[in-house]
Amino acid sequence: MSFTILGTGSYVPQKILTNDDMSKFLDTSDEWIAERTGIRQRRVSVDEHTSDMAYKAAIKAMEEANVKPEELDMILCATITPENASPSVAIMVQKMIGATCPAMDISAACSGFIYVLETAAGFFARKKAKKMLVIGAERLTKMLNWNDRGTCVIFADGAGAVVLGEGDDYLSSKIGAKGDDDIIKIPNHIGLSPYFEREAEEPYINMKGREVYKYAVNHMCMDIKDVLEQANLTQEDASFVIPHQANLRIIEAVAKKLSIPEERFCHNIEKYGNTSSASIPIMLDEMNKENKLKKGDYIVFCAVGGGLTTGASVIRWSK
Amino acid sequence: MVLEKVTEILKNYSDTEGVNITKETTFKDLGIDSLDFVEILMELEEKLSIELEIEENFATIGELVNYIEQKLK
Numbered sequence: 001m002s003f004t005i006l007g008t009g010s011y012v013p014q015k016i017l018t019n020d021d022m023s024k025f026l027d028t029s030d031e032w033i034a035e036r037t038g039i040r041q042r043r044v045s046v047d048e049h050t051s052d053m054a055y056k057a058a059i060k061a062m063e064e065a066n067v068k069p070e071e072l073d074m075i076l077c078a079t080i081t082p083e084n085a086s087p088s089v090a091i092m093v094q095k096m097i098g099a100t101c102p103a104m105d106i107s108a109a110c111s112g113f114i115y116v117l118e119t120a121a122g123f124f125a126r127k128k129a130k131k132m133l134v135i136g137a138e139r140l141t142k143m144l145n146w147n148d149r150g151t152c153v154i155f156a157d158g159a160g161a162v163v164l165g166e167g168d169d170y171l172s173s174k175i176g177a178k179g180d181d182d183i184i185k186i187p188n189h190i191g192l193s194p195y196f197e198r199e200a201e202e203p204y205i206n207m208k209g210r211e212v213y214k215y216a217v218n219h220m221c222m223d224i225k226d227v228l229e230q231a232n233l234t235q236e237d238a239s240f241v242i243p244h245q246a247n248l249r250i251i252e253a254v255a256k257k258l259s260i261p262e263e264r265f266c267h268n269i270e271k272y273g274n275t276s277s278a279s280i281p282i283m284l285d286e287m288n289k290e291n292k293l294k295k296g297d298y299i300v301f302c303a304v305g306g307g308l309t310t311g312a313s314v315i316r317w318s319k
Numbered sequence: 320m321v322l323e324k325v326t327e328i329l330k331n332y333s334d335t336e337g338v339n340i341t342k343e344t345t346f347k348d349l350g351i352d353s354l355d356f357v358e359i360l361m362e363l364e365e366k367l368s369i370e371l372e373i374e375e376n377f378a379t380i381g382e383l384v385n386y387i388e389q390k391l392k
Contacts, residue, residue, distance in 0.1 A: 036354060210357045210373045217361070249354045 003124045003132070004167025004318050006067060009060025010285035011053050012043040012158040012272060019153070026149045033153045038248020042156035042273030044141050049083035051092035053159035054137035057281070058093050062133065065163035073129035075103035076119055078112025078136040078277035080186065080306070081143060089137055099133075109184070110244045110305025112136055112277030113160075114175060117301070117313055121170050135161040136277035143186055145204035154247070155205060156273030160281025171298070172230035173313035174223055183211045184306035213253075216246055216304040220254045223312035224302050231314040235259045237298055239317075240287065244303035245269040245279035254302075276305065293317045321367075321384045321391070328362050329380075342381025363387065 018041045019030035033039055045053065054077055062069070077090035082105060084092070090103035108115040113136040123129040137159035144152040187201035220243060228235060238260050243251050248269050255262040266283050275282060280301050287293050295318060302312035326340045333349040340349075346356060360371045369390050377383040 036352060208374055210353060213354055213357050214361060214373050217358075247354075253358060 001124055001166060002121045002168055002170035003164040004169040005162055005315065006165045007061045007065025007163040008281065008285040008288045009057045009064065010160040010282040011056035013045040013048055013053065015044045015046050016041050017044050022153055028149045028153060036249065037154055038269050039153065039273050040270045043158055045139050045157040050079055050081050050137045050139045051083060051089045053157065054089050054093050054135045055096040057137065057159040057161040058097060058133055058135055061161040061163045067131050067163050069097045069099035071131045072099045072101045072133050073131055074101050074123055075099065075133045076116045077105045078108060078116045079105055079138055080107055080109050080276060081139045093135065108305065108309045109307055110246060110276045111303040111309035111311045113280045114301055114303050114311030114313055117170065118173050118175050120164055124166060130166055132164045133161060134164060135159060136281045138276045138278050140276055143203065143205050145202065150209060151205045151207055154274045156275050158272055158275040158278045158282055160278050160285055162281055162284065167318065169316040169318050171314040171316060172227045174227050175311040178308045180308050183208050183215065183308060186306065213250060215308060216250045217253045219304050219310045220302045221257050223310060224258060224300055227300065227312045227314050233298060233314065238264060238300050239297035241265045241300045241302065242280055242283045244305065245272065245283065246274055246304065295319065321387050324363065324366060325380060325384055328359055332359060340380060342379060342384060344380045345378050
């Protein structure tokens with residue numbers, strides 16, 4: 001016993017920031033950003049916290065799933081940008097939708113949604129849950145150095161949610177981690193303790209882009225192959241690959257190295273930038289709402305993120 | 320030998336037909352950006368069975384060739 005997907009939902013803030021908008025305060029251009037990342041525009045929150053976006057994605061997913069808040073047995077949210085250390089984003093969502101079940105956040109950066117699915121599968125396997133709400137939600141724009149053209153053009157805000165019910169559609173999975181705080185690091189505020197003597201680090205996203213690229217391309221290729229094999233499927237069997245929307249160049253490089261046709265690799269990074277743990281459920285919801293998914297389709301998720309964390313899974317679409 | 324390997328790989332990332340690639344040619348001349356460069360290093364790592372420092376910057380083909388030759392010693 002694992003789970004099946006009952007409904008999906010997503011939400012992105014209204015404010016659109018184009019590459020041209022960013023060129024007004026950064027030494028960059030639409031061409032430079034688009035060529036290196038694929039991104040043309042992104043969404044930026046002006047008055048919504050991470051949990052507000054998570055809530056808006058969640059109610060859409062629950063509507064489609066026709067699941068009421070009181071039916072939920074657990075809420076999990078992948079995020080690295082909660083507005084509070086406590087309560088968690090998942091609990092804020094519990095409060096806003098009027099559910100009464102336990103809820104918690106999971107921190108695995110851009111691989112967060114894959115980690116959340118893996119955790120959810122455990123609850124279903126132990127028959128601890130019949131219905132779960134899983135979310136990926138981020139307001140990454142609060143952690144950007146807006147003078148660093150290498151990172152601030154990439155990351156953005158948004159949320160995606162999925163309602164899960166009992167079923168057998170989670171076919172295979174793999175999660176991994178390699179402790180490294182050199183390639184990607186996002187320090188927190190150090191606090192105001194008069195006793196703490198360590199030097200404060202700037203609380204912004206620091207990233208070595210080339211190292212990330214190399215690690216991501218290698219790992220995504222390996223993990224996609226592994227989870228398909230685990231599910232007794234060939235690369236040709238994969239109906240769609242929904243990779244974390246890190247960078248279009250990474251997605252294209254992975255597609256080129258595998259024998260899955262390139263058009264099966266889904267991307268919307270052009271419109272939304274990199275929304276970390278939210279990117280996979282946003283993309284899934286977009287595919288679902290555009291009726292691109294057919295019953296019996298095999299969908300491969302894969303991600304690489306800060307940590308470094310990695311993960312991939314295969315699900316069968318049964319709606 | 321290294322220069323030949325590099326030149327061969329460069330063909331996949333830039334239209335090098337008719338271009339005389341020498342040690343003085345720059346990556347910029349060939350329209351190769353930083354992420355193409357990572358791909359080129361990854362291919363070299365695989366073909367030559369070595370590990371290369373990805374964050375290293377090289378302006379010319381010659382600088383990259385020298386770096387690799389040092390690594391192979």
